[in-house]
Amino acid sequence: MTSDLSFPAAPDGGAESGAVLDGNAAAGEFAGILASDPTTVTVRCGSCGVAQAFGQLQAYMGGPGTVLRCRECEAMVARVARTPRGTWLDISGSSSWLLLPTPGPA
Numbered sequence: 001m002t003s004d005l006s007f008p009a010a011p012d013g014g015a016e017s018g019a020v021l022d023g024n025a026a027a028g029e030f031a032g033i034l035a036s037d038p039t040t041v042t043v044r045c046g047s048c049g050v051a052q053a054f055g056q057l058q059a060y061m062g063g064p065g066t067v068l069r070c071r072e073c074e075a076m077v078a079r080v081a082r083t084p085r086g087t088w089l090d091i092s093g094s095s096s097w098l099l100l101p102t103p104g105p106a
């Protein structure tokens with residue numbers, strides 16, 4: 001029953017295909033999920049505790065989903081995958097996300 005609710009299989013090691021990019025490359029994948037501009041977000045790694053700008057994260061794209069890794073310890077901090085069932089967001093590898101206030105309606 002829960003098996004079909006598991007996050008799509010994604011490589012969590014050296015099997016990711018494609019070049020390592022910075023977080024800015026993955027901003028588009030997160031833009032439709034976060035209310036804030038992803039590039040203004042600060043993410044704290046749940047593994048080593050370092051806070052870093054979204055754009056400083058390492059982005060692994062081209063696999064099943066987009067994986068963001070900590071620049072310091074290379075732990076996975078977030079991943080997003082779009083499937084026919086919907087968009088999966090896994091931020092279990094991060095301890096906090098700081099989203100800047102968005103301008104309200106004039």
Ligand SMILES: [Zn+2]
Binds near residue numbers: 046048070075
């Ligand atoms: Zn880290």
